[in-house]
Amino acid sequence: MSASPLLNVSNLSKYFGGVKAVNAFSFKLMEGELLGFIGPNGSGKTTVVNLITGFVKPSGGEVIYRGQDITGWAPYKIVRLGIARTFQMVRPFYQLPAFKNMIIPLYSPRVKRMAGGKYGDRDAIALDLLEEVGFERDSFVAYKIASVLPQGYLKRLELAKGIALQPDLLILDELFSGLSLAEVASIVPIIEKLRYGGMTIIMIEHRLKELFRIADRVIVLNFGEKIADGLSKEVMESAEVKKAYLGSEED
Amino acid sequence: MKKRKERIDRGIKVRSEDIFALCSWREMLYLSSPRLLPIVGLLVLSFVLSLYWQKVLLSVSVIALLAISWDLLAQSGMVSLGQALFFGMGAYLAAIMNHYWGWSPFLTMPMATILGGLFCTVLLLPVLRLRGIYFAMVTLILPIMLVRVIEATRIFGGTEGISGLTPLPSRWFELYIIIVALLAAFFGFRRLMGSDFGLVLKGINDNDRSVMNAGINIYWFKAQALFIAGSVGAFAGAFMTHVYMFVGMPVFALDYSILPIAAAIVGGTGTFAGAMFGAFLLVPLSEILRGLGGLRIVFYGLFLVVFIVALPEGIFHYIQRKYHQFERWVEVEK
Ligand SMILES: Nc1ncnc2c1ncn2[C@@H]1O[C@H](COP(=O)(O)OP(=O)(O)OP(=O)(O)O)[C@@H](O)[C@H]1O
Ligand SMILES: [Mg+2]
Numbered sequence: 001m002s003a004s005p006l007l008n009v010s011n012l013s014k015y016f017g018g019v020k021a022v023n024a025f026s027f028k029l030m031e032g033e034l035l036g037f038i039g040p041n042g043s044g045k046t047t048v049v050n051l052i053t054g055f056v057k058p059s060g061g062e063v064i065y066r067g068q069d070i071t072g073w074a075p076y077k078i079v080r081l082g083i084a085r086t087f088q089m090v091r092p093f094y095q096l097p098a099f100k101n102m103i104i105p106l107y108s109p110r111v112k113r114m115a116g117g118k119y120g121d122r123d124a125i126a127l128d129l130l131e132e133v134g135f136e137r138d139s140f141v142a143y144k145i146a147s148v149l150p151q152g153y154l155k156r157l158e159l160a161k162g163i164a165l166q167p168d169l170l171i172l173d174e175l176f177s178g179l180s181l182a183e184v185a186s187i188v189p190i191i192e193k194l195r196y197g198g199m200t201i202i203m204i205e206h207r208l209k210e211l212f213r214i215a216d217r218v219i220v221l222n223f224g225e226k227i228a229d230g231l232s233k234e235v236m237e238s239a240e241v242k243k244a245y246l247g248s249e250e251d
Numbered sequence: 252m253k254k255r256k257e258r259i260d261r262g263i264k265v266r267s268e269d270i271f272a273l274c275s276w277r278e279m280l281y282l283s284s285p286r287l288l289p290i291v292g293l294l295v296l297s298f299v300l301s302l303y304w305q306k307v308l309l310s311v312s313v314i315a316l317l318a319i320s321w322d323l324l325a326q327s328g329m330v331s332l333g334q335a336l337f338f339g340m341g342a343y344l345a346a347i348m349n350h351y352w353g354w355s356p357f358l359t360m361p362m363a364t365i366l367g368g369l370f371c372t373v374l375l376l377p378v379l380r381l382r383g384i385y386f387a388m389v390t391l392i393l394p395i396m397l398v399r400v401i402e403a404t405r406i407f408g409g410t411e412g413i414s415g416l417t418p419l420p421s422r423w424f425e426l427y428i429i430i431v432a433l434l435a436a437f438f439g440f441r442r443l444m445g446s447d448f449g450l451v452l453k454g455i456n457d458n459d460r461s462v463m464n465a466g467i468n469i470y471w472f473k474a475q476a477l478f479i480a481g482s483v484g485a486f487a488g489a490f491m492t493h494v495y496m497f498v499g500m501p502v503f504a505l506d507y508s509i510l511p512i513a514a515a516i517v518g519g520t521g522t523f524a525g526a527m528f529g530a531f532l533l534v535p536l537s538e539i540l541r542g543l544g545g546l547r548i549v550f551y552g553l554f555l556v557v558f559i560v561a562l563p564e565g566i567f568h569y570i571q572r573k574y575h576q577f578e579r580w581v582e583v584e585k
């Protein structure tokens with residue numbers, strides 16, 4: 001049993017009009033893996049996430065999660081199976097305090113099921129989760145309304161909303177973008193802790209250095225196609241990846 | 252002597268620390284009077300008004316119910332241009348149960364409330380996926396369509412309507428049942444939107460993808476909000492049917508869609524209090540303007556424009572702000 005993948009994506013495609021955003025994309029993800037997705041801007045990384053999580057319906061191909069075909073399912077059903085994702089563009093509820101932003105994921109039927117059929121004290125759980133991602137407990141920052149929070153905290157909030165769902169697979173879409181080196185350095189241990197707690201994680205990143213330090217494996221996308229898949233170091237040696245990232249002579 | 256303007260936020264101390272409120276009568280009064288005002292105000296009104304204005308109070312309350320129902324939908328991300336659908340549905344259901352089956356108003360009103368909410372929800376279920384103007388258009392069209400169906404098929408009295416329905420026991424009974432219903436809906440809605448369930452509804456309005464992403468079926472939540480809002484509107488319709496002892500095609504008229512929206516916009520959206528306040532302003536205003544004959548609509552429209560331009564946040568938000576925060580002139584020592 002242990003040999004069967006947690007997620008098996010095969011021949012996934014998405015065409016927006018004439019644009020092949022994702023084209024015949026396949027990969028397998030094993031339980032407990034931390035997989036990185038990299039690729040130049042517009043290479044289709046976010047679209048792959050949208051296809052897996054049901055926000056976009058594929059033009060072709062299939063997504064199998066724990067042996068179950070979830071292709072084209074509604075997003076809320078996919079979340080209930082245990083796949084959570086964060087958005088590249090954070091969009092919190094700006095007029096609400098940070099901890100009240102956590103109420104909506106904590107209202108999820110998945111949270112109820114994981115807690116054995118009843119919701120706990122949502123406000124208390126929200127504060128605990130926020131502390132876990134770096135909202136200092138005694139600094140009142142968790143009580144501030146989201147519109148005054150700096151980008152770093154908004155990203156942490158986004159991560160906390162994902163963790164609140166107690167997912168088996170967590171997909172982080174450019175969690176680090178727009179953050180300082182110090183902020184990234186403080187979030188990395190949180191992700192590593194999740195991962196050692198048994199969570200399977202996909203990280204989409206432009207911050208290659210930080211990603212390579214924690215990822216087991218990296219997939220490189222270019223123009224919606226997979227051009228490399230392997231250990232972090234090997235991938236960057238590939239001629240095709242160098243060409244995609246650095247450009248080539250003929251262009 | 253020099254003077255300087257000082258701005259005081261009265262509410263902050265009381266609002267932030269509940270414990271403070273218990274320390275002084277003034278602060279307790281400060282906190283509770285906004286809640287007591289509608290209750291006491293409505294009860295007093297019912298006593299002091301003349302028969303004519305008591306009747307106006309009935310229409311005011313009905314429009315207020317439709318306006319807070321509209322506000323509930325708006326806060327849940329659904330813009331309704333068809334409150335008349337809820338009103339008319341409740342009105343016809345109550346009339347049918349009373350006329351054809353001989354049920355008493357005490358049975359038709361609750362049944363029409365629940366079934367009306369249910370039918371409206373089912374009718375709108377297929378378009379719950381539509382957002383913004385697309386959803387609004389469908390709600391606008393449905394009551395117009397239902398009128399034409401009644402006209403063309405001549406069911407339920409056709410263009411004549413159904414008359415001779417059972418009246419409610421007394422004028423006082425009419426007054427108090429609608430006042431109690433309005434207060435119950437008002438405080439109920441406020442409590443609902445303050446709960447975590449309400450937070451999810453507001454979340455859907457704000458960013459539905461983010462709510463979906465929490466594993467929450469937003470259509471199920473929207474349907475529940477629609478049922479609650481629809482039921483309240485249907486109650487208003489059922490009530491009016493028994494007051495008029497008549498039902499006819501005018502219950503689907505555009506007035507019942509537009510007036511509640513005007514009330515909510517003029518009063519201020521998102522609080523229910525604003526919507527209610529707006530109804531208490533606009534409906535009597537329209538009565539007062541009756542003397543103007545043909546120019547009535549012109550003046551009425553002018554009033555609306557002035558209010559909206561002068562206080563785009565809504566009158567209620569303005570009053571609320573002034574209540575919590577006041578400015579005064581203080582002497583400056585030299
Ligand atoms: N909803 C859409 N409609 C039309 N085209 C789209 C849509 N979403 C994405 N695309 C196109 O698909 C391609 C892939 O976009 P995608 O957002 O997946 O890239 P990405 O790898 O996430 O880029 P970035 O690193 O900038 O986030 C782009 O060319 C984009 O313009
Ligand atoms: Mg992207």
